[in-house]
Amino acid sequence: MRSRLPRGACAPALLAILEIACARGPGAPGPARAPQSLARAESTFALARDARDRFEVTVASGRSSSADGIPLGELAARANGFRDRLQAALASVDSSSLAGEDARALGVMRLVLGRDLSPVTLPDSARPQTNPKAGADCSADSALEIDSLRARIYACYGQAQSHLAVGTDTLDRLTILGLLGSTDDADRRRRLFLALQPVWRTMNGYRRLIALTVRTHATDSAASAQARAAGVPPDSLQPWLLAVLRAWRDASPDTLVEPWDWFYRNGRASRALSPRIPLARLAPLDAEVFRSLGADVRTLRVHFDLEPRDGKDPVAFTTFGARAPVIEPWIFTAYRTGGLDNLNELLHETGHAVHLAAIRTRPAFRDWPDSDPFTEAVADVVALDVYEPVWQQRWLGDSVPLADGLRGRYGGIVLDMTWALFEARMLRDPSSDPNEVWTGLTSEYLRIRPHPELSWWAMRGQLVDAPGYMMNYAAGALLIAAIRDRIRERHGPFTAGDSTWYGWVAPRLYRFGLERSTRDVVEEFLGGPVTPQALLRDLARMRPPSR
Numbered sequence: 001m002r003s004r005l006p007r008g009a010c011a012p013a014l015l016a017i018l019e020i021a022c023a024r025g026p027g028a029p030g031p032a033r034a035p036q037s038l039a040r041a042e043s044t045f046a047l048a049r050d051a052r053d054r055f056e057v058t059v060a061s062g063r064s065s066s067a068d069g070i071p072l073g074e075l076a077a078r079a080n081g082f083r084d085r086l087q088a089a090l091a092s093v094d095s096s097s098l099a100g101e102d103a104r105a106l107g108v109m110r111l112v113l114g115r116d117l118s119p120v121t122l123p124d125s126a127r128p129q130t131n132p133k134a135g136a137d138c139s140a141d142s143a144l145e146i147d148s149l150r151a152r153i154y155a156c157y158g159q160a161q162s163h164l165a166v167g168t169d170t171l172d173r174l175t176i177l178g179l180l181g182s183t184d185d186a187d188r189r190r191r192l193f194l195a196l197q198p199v200w201r202t203m204n205g206y207r208r209l210i211a212l213t214v215r216t217h218a219t220d221s222a223a224s225a226q227a228r229a230a231g232v233p234p235d236s237l238q239p240w241l242l243a244v245l246r247a248w249r250d251a252s253p254d255t256l257v258e259p260w261d262w263f264y265r266n267g268r269a270s271r272a273l274s275p276r277i278p279l280a281r282l283a284p285l286d287a288e289v290f291r292s293l294g295a296d297v298r299t300l301r302v303h304f305d306l307e308p309r310d311g312k313d314p315v316a317f318t319t320f321g322a323r324a325p326v327i328e329p330w331i332f333t334a335y336r337t338g339g340l341d342n343l344n345e346l347l348h349e350t351g352h353a354v355h356l357a358a359i360r361t362r363p364a365f366r367d368w369p370d371s372d373p374f375t376e377a378v379a380d381v382v383a384l385d386v387y388e389p390v391w392q393q394r395w396l397g398d399s400v401p402l403a404d405g406l407r408g409r410y411g412g413i414v415l416d417m418t419w420a421l422f423e424a425r426m427l428r429d430p431s432s433d434p435n436e437v438w439t440g441l442t443s444e445y446l447r448i449r450p451h452p453e454l455s456w457w458a459m460r461g462q463l464v465d466a467p468g469y470m471m472n473y474a475a476g477a478l479l480i481a482a483i484r485d486r487i488r489e490r491h492g493p494f495t496a497g498d499s500t501w502y503g504w505v506a507p508r509l510y511r512f513g514l515e516r517s518t519r520d521v522v523e524e525f526l527g528g529p530v531t532p533q534a535l536l537r538d539l540a541r542m543r544p545p546s547r
């Protein structure tokens, strides 16, 4: 059906009448007018990506067979078999016979074949109950090439952050950060904070990594391209982040706070409301919230793998677990406790999942959009509501004052923005002392007491694993405020639930995959370019400070 519509016919303004025509289900045949060789290649592409997805989520879940009982070895063989067929099918397509969207589809498939579909082998980590990171040498700081240096730091980081000794307990990084927000005893907060030191030490090689990154990759321009793709002009981004940080500072008490007290000061909403969210309630509550918005995670085939496990990726993530005939999103996290912060993260990951589940486009374009800040932003549309008193009353039966909610909402965001500026400054001048850079930023804008002897910036895996990625969270925060504002303006409030919300948002923001550029999607949705105004307005609701 799609191929008979002119390019651009699925513009949001027309979606009200064309929704069904545009929202062609995954698995429908390829474009009727494309040459047969392209259609054949595209259906093989759908099978190859699907086989790869199923292999990868099985490995990530630490199991020896898939959810439907297929052994890992067979999943690997299938992934490789379809990959070989795809390679042959793509080679048989005469690219000179294609134009427009078909030519672009061929380009995407060739790119994905080379970039994402290299042959798979059974990794050691695929064996259940083993820890692939246990073997990394985390004591040496020997000269290494950039890729092995990155891999070693990240492996050591992963190992350290999941095994932190606090007294007689062994805790993980996220649990400690959660406890920093909830522990009333200031001495214990300090001890908890300092228990993170083994994590910080794993990033001793960061400065060298940054120097190698600058020398060998154009990371800064890659990050800029990501922001530009979301309609955020990279030249404006840093001044905008500084404007946001200044607004935060203006709305904050005029006293310095210790770094171990920062999380506590912003954690009032979490402290008051977390007791209402035990671990066992996390997943059901997450599902109920999305159901109230018209997104039923079971119908949408969202899979949840939420339990901690040795060797599990330290960063929560959502990915495609299947792509044909229908998309099945998988969420991986590692929760030892419930609470508002973990609920917020789970709602964020589920935001990614319902986004993926709403993608309706031809197989070549069935992928994440071309902009990570956009991807992060739309994942937060629902998650950010946990800080609104109306939402808290509905789902938790209690609420905190708005200013405390907003400190909870923006405490993490301004810290992410500070990390983004930190990374930008390190990339600009790799000879800088990271402790000094971090201390300067956090004391000036967040009013955190300087501790240049502590490397407490060194606890985001993304700094190592994905240089430039922190800027995506920052650009995403500007975007999300703009998008949330616009949804309320065009469709109405949804904080207390709205069963028509998902059906309205999905065709306008979620369905495109790589079919349209994110910039087009965003600017059409917002009715113009992104600005920081929506976020600054939201932040202004925080004043005057509640205490």
Ligand SMILES: [Zn+2]
Pocket: 348, 352, 375, 376, 379
């Ligand atoms: Zn995310």
